[in-house]
Amino acid sequence: MTTQVYLTRDGRLGRTDDLSARNSWVVLTAPAPEELERVERELDIPPDFLRAALDEEEQPRVEVDGQRVLVLLRGPVLRGDPAFPRYETLPLAVIVTPAHLVTVCLEPMEIVESLAQQGRVHTAKRTQFLMHVMYRTATLFLRYLRLIDRRSDELERSLQHAMKNVELIRLLELEKSLVYFSTSLRANQIVMDKLLRLHLKPGEGAVNGEQASAAVTTEPGVLRLYDEDREFLEDVITENRQALEMADVYSNILSSTMDAFASIIANNLNVVMKFLTSVTIVLAVPTIVASTFGMNVTLPLQDHPLAFWFVVGLTVVLSGGAAWWLGRRGMF
Template structure:
């Protein structure tokens, strides 16, 4: 998908052709769309395709008059019905003398928020400012998703108190995987941000420097939150694995106790069902006598097991 936007006095508008000062957004683009942008903006095809590799690492480089920044952005995992799990994909930001280009493999909320005009203070022709606003939005989105992960884990923990199955533990494992993705990606993004601050590959003004510092602070906060949640989740999984095992042991103990108590009437009935002479065989009240005696001993056995906390 190829989208071209430009800021005007009337707001953000959509264009059909590339113009100076325009923002070009590519989402899982076709080959002809990549070639179109490459030819019109003199951007090497390889730089555009780098951001379409899911395994591409976060980095920044200057090549043939283009500044390329690749960062990892969080994306919700829609394949799981429970929700609350995420992974990360690369987002490429390419800046040349006249335009800014964003390239991603999947639609994401970072870019979508600008397209939907939820960030009203950005202008496509202020390329450095726009770049930093994207980085800031990305850091804030990490923080938002980390809070979502924390809330989801709390809900799962509530169900784990009475659980005997592994479903909740598997869900916690998925959340832990999300935190690992986040932690790794945030650390890679931190290296990119520090390099931007250190080497200033793009022209920056004083207000841009302040915004970059805010981005770095937000990114560091996200790293700390990811580490804290990951440690808590790891401990929680270990604890609740023991809880599930203990719950299962309690159920098995109860069933075993019931089986022992029920075995007494069964054993007595087996004795009196033999084809030999047995007590009370000529007594008209034999069934009642045997039944009362059996229930008496069963109650005594049950009372004894309760006192010994075998129930």
């Protein structure tokens, strides 16, 4: 993927070719080694920061190196067939320096793309930019959770008459997605709480939001948190906590639903087998009667002109009686 650089000019977010432009936002998506080396060299960013999000199993955390901060989150992604999507999570790194913002991810993520397309972020306000990324991550989790809930409802309706495991396997995929979501949301929550307690502290002497968001210090609170940013971060934490609770609730419901519907599938199959067994019994009666009267021995009424109709009538009566008896016992 090509490195993309964005810069806010006159209140509008737009593309630029100047990688080292002050207050720019550099987007790295599945970057090549030479791209990483260029960003590392021109923006003076530790290589560990740039490569952190390139490990698919990397866990959310916060790291500080002088005046550079790495905030690693996990965001939701959609994979597989659009009709039956698979929900997973991938790491997303947000690197904040005194003059630049850098985001790194393994593949295109809706979180980054939506921020770039809507253009509501101000690249000079680095603290607020970080809040926007975290808020967009939490809201995207919520949206995907609602889609999972809607999809699980559809599968539940189809499972009521199912006798195969296809729907059950799809429910299992949704349950796995919820486990991924819960784990990632819980880890993101720890990062947000840590930012609120340690790495974001009230600034002093701020004149406006831009100065506040751009303020960086080498003290324990690397990014200073002002009243405006603190309220935003609290909203982000609330959204993330809501998504975490929804994921836990949906996961518990889905787990119970799968157990119930596994029994329903087995019961549906038993009902079909019971019906087929009853049909077999009813159909066995004409076979027995026909076999009896087809033997090459002396039989009653064998010389009677209505013998054939007598056999047919006897077969109908016996088959009807067997069907009535089985029906009374709920076999049909």
